[in-house]
Amino acid sequence: MVKKTVFALAMALALPVAAQKEASVTLKVKDAKEKINKEIYGQFAEHLGTCIYGGLWVGPDSKIPNTQGYRNDVLQALKDIKVPVMRWPGGCFADEYHWMDGIGPKEARPRMVNNNWGGTVEDNSFGTHEFLNLCELLGCEPYVSMNVGSGSVEEAAKWVEYMTAADGPMAKLRKQNGREKPWKVYYIGVGNESWGCGGNMRPEYYSDLYRRYQTYCREYSGNTLYKVASGATDYDYDWTATLMDRCADFMKGLSLHYYTCYTWSGSKGSATEFNDDQYYWAIAKCGVGVEEVLRKQIAVMDQYDPKGKVDLLLDEWGTWWDKEPGSIEGHLRQQNAMRDAMVAAFSLNTFHQYTKRLKMCNIAQIANVLQSMVLTKDDKMLLTPTYYVFKMYVPNMEATNIPLTVKCDYFDAENEQKNSARRVAPFVSCSASKMADGTVNINLANADLKNATKVTINLDGIKGKVQNAQILTSKNVADHNTFENPNLVKPAAFNGAKIANGTLVVDMPKTSIVCLQIK
Numbered sequence: 001m002v003k004k005t006v007f008a009l010a011m012a013l014a015l016p017v018a019a020q021k022e023a024s025v026t027l028k029v030k031d032a033k034e035k036i037n038k039e040i041y042g043q044f045a046e047h048l049g050t051c052i053y054g055g056l057w058v059g060p061d062s063k064i065p066n067t068q069g070y071r072n073d074v075l076q077a078l079k080d081i082k083v084p085v086m087r088w089p090g091g092c093f094a095d096e097y098h099w100m101d102g103i104g105p106k107e108a109r110p111r112m113v114n115n116n117w118g119g120t121v122e123d124n125s126f127g128t129h130e131f132l133n134l135c136e137l138l139g140c141e142p143y144v145s146m147n148v149g150s151g152s153v154e155e156a157a158k159w160v161e162y163m164t165a166a167d168g169p170m171a172k173l174r175k176q177n178g179r180e181k182p183w184k185v186y187y188i189g190v191g192n193e194s195w196g197c198g199g200n201m202r203p204e205y206y207s208d209l210y211r212r213y214q215t216y217c218r219e220y221s222g223n224t225l226y227k228v229a230s231g232a233t234d235y236d237y238d239w240t241a242t243l244m245d246r247c248a249d250f251m252k253g254l255s256l257h258y259y260t261c262y263t264w265s266g267s268k269g270s271a272t273e274f275n276d277d278q279y280y281w282a283i284a285k286c287g288v289g290v291e292e293v294l295r296k297q298i299a300v301m302d303q304y305d306p307k308g309k310v311d312l313l314l315d316e317w318g319t320w321w322d323k324e325p326g327s328i329e330g331h332l333r334q335q336n337a338m339r340d341a342m343v344a345a346f347s348l349n350t351f352h353q354y355t356k357r358l359k360m361c362n363i364a365q366i367a368n369v370l371q372s373m374v375l376t377k378d379d380k381m382l383l384t385p386t387y388y389v390f391k392m393y394v395p396n397m398e399a400t401n402i403p404l405t406v407k408c409d410y411f412d413a414e415n416e417q418k419n420s421a422r423r424v425a426p427f428v429s430c431s432a433s434k435m436a437d438g439t440v441n442i443n444l445a446n447a448d449l450k451n452a453t454k455v456t457i458n459l460d461g462i463k464g465k466v467q468n469a470q471i472l473t474s475k476n477v478a479d480h481n482t483f484e485n486p487n488l489v490k491p492a493a494f495n496g497a498k499i500a501n502g503t504l505v506v507d508m509p510k511t512s513i514v515c516l517q518i519k
């Protein structure tokens, strides 16, 4: 007995003891007004690396099981996360894409060099029909990015006519190519990153081009268009101000791009090998970092458009690390660890707070590139930790956001590469939403690498029982799924949440994400 006590004491002194921390959340149910558009959970499919070819599309003659050329495993995975909208064909690719090369008999389609992404030669076998039919199969909205950088107004105008007109010369061509009925295409982007890979334009010049291009994107046969102007990156508030000043009356949405990466020049760091400081810095960049950018960009939009007629679309976001060792230069193929899942949860919780103006977000990219949902290798596919966050958050789509406040400890992380400010940010992130049937969703993330946290949530009158609680966690935050071990990081049932006297108490293990429902 004495021996045992001495041993326990020695152990306690020798090992750093992980403390149980405490955090509290207060819901403001009466302030719940804004719907979380399902498009906040949007995806982005770019002709980049093996996102399209090999990732989504293998062609109908492939030995890999497929439906009309689309991989069955990927199709099912995407159906399970109820993809609401998919942006295509880029990205930088969009401003070099000539859609007419991607229609008609496959053997007659010209090949093209993907200049932005490794100079890979593509055969154009995935074009307008293949994309729009995929959206129909998945039941998601297409979001088509027009080529402004190297295209023409005529080309853009004819593309819209080809996709959406019931009659006329472009409809005739579409019918000859096997599609009788026009597709419904609502979202169209007029250029991509027009300040950079989309033409290196200045905002004044792009504003005029935007006005011109969008004029000729017509609404045919009852199809209505939601026109999106190419917006700023991160902290470029001048671009937003100029576009809002000159074009607000001609657009329904203005885009924004924001990536969680350490630097734009040099190494972005490994996706699976990183130190604690790098980890915390990434969490701060997607937590308080993206919050600040959304708040400030929205404040600029408010100045020009106080009635909120123009929506903000974060149509590219996600983590951007160094390419997977051994993968092709320019293909941006990256692994996806528990750290990425944490970035996704923190980001989504932040997006929920801004849905009054923020109506769509598209994580980059859906397969085999940056913060992807799935990774494929020949006939194998794995689901990433980020995929599981999207799956756990599905009930939040179209639910009403419940505003809340969080009180918890903060961490202080410095970017090793010193190109950005030190970031102080909370360990705990939370969002809540109410579904049409009264069910309340609670989404929690504890970024703490060492400590479990007891989160006490004041439910502000919400009644019910805890149901469908799930947890995503892993022993190490760098853990990730591989083709050899595809199930290392995946959700499990969670029983660490209880309601007593109008308070929900959730015992969050270190580095964990918990989603539950109260009904």
Ligand code: AHR
Pocket (backbone or CB within 6 Å): 046, 090, 091, 092, 093, 192, 193, 316, 364, 370
């Ligand atoms: O997602 C990769 C690239 O990042 C996109 O093509 C471009 O729009 C952005 O710079």
